[in-house]
Amino acid sequence: MLKEYIQGFIEEKKIPGAVIHVQRDEDILFQHSCGGYNARDGSYHSIKEDTIFDIASLTKVVATLPSILVLLMKEEIALEDPVQKFLPDFRYDSVTIQHLLHHNSGLPADLTPPVQRGVNRNILLEVYRSQLEYVTGEAVVYSDLGMILLGEIIQEVSGKALDRFAENEIFLPLKLQKTNFNPSKELLVNIASTEMVDKQYVQGEVHDEKALLLSGVSGSAGLFSDIGDLVQFAKVWLGITNQSVIPSEWMDLCHTLLFQNRGLGFEVWTGVDPLLSCGRRWSIGSFGHTGFTGTSIWMDPKEKLFVVLLTNAVHYGRHSYLRELRQGVHDLVYEMYISNKGAY
Numbered sequence: 001m002l003k004e005y006i007q008g009f010i011e012e013k014k015i016p017g018a019v020i021h022v023q024r025d026e027d028i029l030f031q032h033s034c035g036g037y038n039a040r041d042g043s044y045h046s047i048k049e050d051t052i053f054d055i056a057s058l059t060k061v062v063a064t065l066p067s068i069l070v071l072l073m074k075e076e077i078a079l080e081d082p083v084q085k086f087l088p089d090f091r092y093d094s095v096t097i098q099h100l101l102h103h104n105s106g107l108p109a110d111l112t113p114p115v116q117r118g119v120n121r122n123i124l125l126e127v128y129r130s131q132l133e134y135v136t137g138e139a140v141v142y143s144d145l146g147m148i149l150l151g152e153i154i155q156e157v158s159g160k161a162l163d164r165f166a167e168n169e170i171f172l173p174l175k176l177q178k179t180n181f182n183p184s185k186e187l188l189v190n191i192a193s194t195e196m197v198d199k200q201y202v203q204g205e206v207h208d209e210k211a212l213l214l215s216g217v218s219g220s221a222g223l224f225s226d227i228g229d230l231v232q233f234a235k236v237w238l239g240i241t242n243q244s245v246i247p248s249e250w251m252d253l254c255h256t257l258l259f260q261n262r263g264l265g266f267e268v269w270t271g272v273d274p275l276l277s278c279g280r281r282w283s284i285g286s287f288g289h290t291g292f293t294g295t296s297i298w299m300d301p302k303e304k305l306f307v308v309l310l311t312n313a314v315h316y317g318r319h320s321y322l323r324e325l326r327q328g329v330h331d332l333v334y335e336m337y338i339s340n341k342g343a344y
Contacts, residue, residue, distance in 0.1 A: 002332055003032055006325075010035045014321040015294065017047035017192075018311040019227045022333050025240060025304040029337050031227075037192050037315055040203040045189075052178060052191045052226045053310045054207050056291030059223035060147045062179065062233055063166040065254065065265035067154045068097070069246045070169050076157050079264075086153045089128045094136050097153065100146035101264040106132030107143045115209040117197055123213045124152065140260045144210060144220040151219020163217045173245045174236055179225040182206075182216040191224065192312040194293055207293055207314065221291075227310055230297060234306040238299055255287035255301070263287055277326035281334035296326055307333055 002020065009015045017035020021028070036046040055062065071077045079098040083090045092106070099105040111126050127145045134141065151162045158165045163181040171179050183191060183204055193203035206212050208221035216222050235241040237251060254264040261270050266287040269276050277290055278298040288298030294313030299306040309329055313320040 001336060002030055002329065003034070005328060005332055006032070007034060009321065009325055013316060015311045015313045015325065016315040018294075018309065019047060019049055019051060019053075020310075020329070021227050021231050021308045022337065023231065023235070023240075023306055024337060030333075033227075037312055038201055039189075039193055040201050045192075047192060049227055050178075050190065051310075052183065052187060052224050053295055053312060054192070054194055054291075054293050055223050055225050055230070055295045055310070056208060056221050056293040057144075058225070058230070058289055058291040058295050058297060059211075059221045060219065061265045061289045061297070062176075062225065062230070063162065063170065063181075063223050064147055064150050064154070064219040065101070066170045066246060067162065067166050068101070068150055068265075069250045069254075071154065071157055073247060073250060077153070083149055083153070086156045087128070087149060090149065091128065091130075092132060092136070095132075097150070098264070099136055100143075100150050102140070102259040102262045103142045103146060104137055104140050104259050104262070105143065105146050106134050106136040107141070107145045108133045109141055109143050110145070111210070115213065117209050117212065121213060123148070123210050137259075140262050147220040148210065148214070148218055151217070154219070161217060162219060163222075170245065174243060175232060176225070176229040179223060179229045181222045181224070183224045187224075193315065194312055195314045195317070201315070227308055230308045230310070231306075234297055234299055234308060238301060238304050238306060240304065255285065265289070275327070277323065277330070279327040279331040279334070281331055281339070290322075290326070294320065294322055298330060303338055305333075305338065 006018050016037050019033040022030040033047050033049050081097050083095050084093045095105045127148050154162050188204040191204045193201035194207040206216050206222045211218035211222040236243050255268050269286045271284045283300045283302040286300040290296040294311035296309045313322050
């Protein structure tokens with residue numbers, strides 16, 4: 001059913017292709033790749049299980065959040081520390097690291113006007129000068145700007161740029177072997193292209209315009225990865241794979257210390273609208289994140305179930321069918337493997 005459901009989206013040209021992995025504890029329930037993409041040079045390539053994707057905002061939880069947790073573990077920062085302590089050019093002394101992680105800082109969702117590819121702007125200066133749009137701590141507005149600030153805090157505190165810090169402290173210890181910013185040219189042939197810009201598909205270069213102007217490295221976007229590495233990431237987060245990089249109590253806090261439907265970095269399904277991309281059937285307390293290009297990870301700690309779904313939906317433009325796809329996939333997973341206990 002899952003294979004046919006995803007294939008239907010491909011046949012209707014709602015997505016060009018996908019890779020999906022479904023697992024419960026140690027048991028791989030479903031893994032499948034399908035479809036393909038047009039490369040920068042116009043050639044067609046099939047999507048396979050080793051295809052690398054621009055994972056967009058999954059950067060926030062795969063690179064930025066774990067890096068912050070490492071600094072918290074080392075007591076080099078604290079959740080209640082004001083952003084201004086590390087970034088004095090930031091305008092507001094009431095906004096803390098926790099506010100940025102909860103997306104309730106008061107910062108807007110994005111810069112105004114939106115950043116356009118090929119137009120040079122000083123992203124960091126604009127972020128520092130951004131005005132708060134609501135009272136800090138009183139609402140949730142998912143904000144790229146807060147995560148960009150967290151990336152800068154990591155660099156300021158550690159003395160290493162986010163890409164180097166994450167590689168040394170997160171990716172290598174967790175055995176995420178194909179996860180990196182600014183992938184090398186040698187990998188280009190295996191990277192799914194994203195959107196067409198100026199009659200040529202973007203391939204191997206970050207899709208996100210702000211991250212592009214930040215030299216491809218941002219706390220908000222810029223990371224590339226494949227299904228194998230993101231499966232490993234999910235297994236670590238659910239405790240299926242043991243690790244010693246981040247204490248489990250800190251990882252648990254990320255999906256239990258809530259403000260509305262936000263944990264630290266992650267979305268968390270609380271059973272209350274708005275409906276999240278995991279649909280309604282997943283256990284209360286399930287947590288995950290999505291990426292604009294068409295990527296997502298959802299984890300259910302009660303069932304030790306997770307789904308990694310990677311697509312390059314923006315290949316067909318920005319008006320995508322991702323909400324329909326994601327909710328349908330996650331509903332089907334729960335129906336097939338939890339509600340009916342493998343009856344399919």
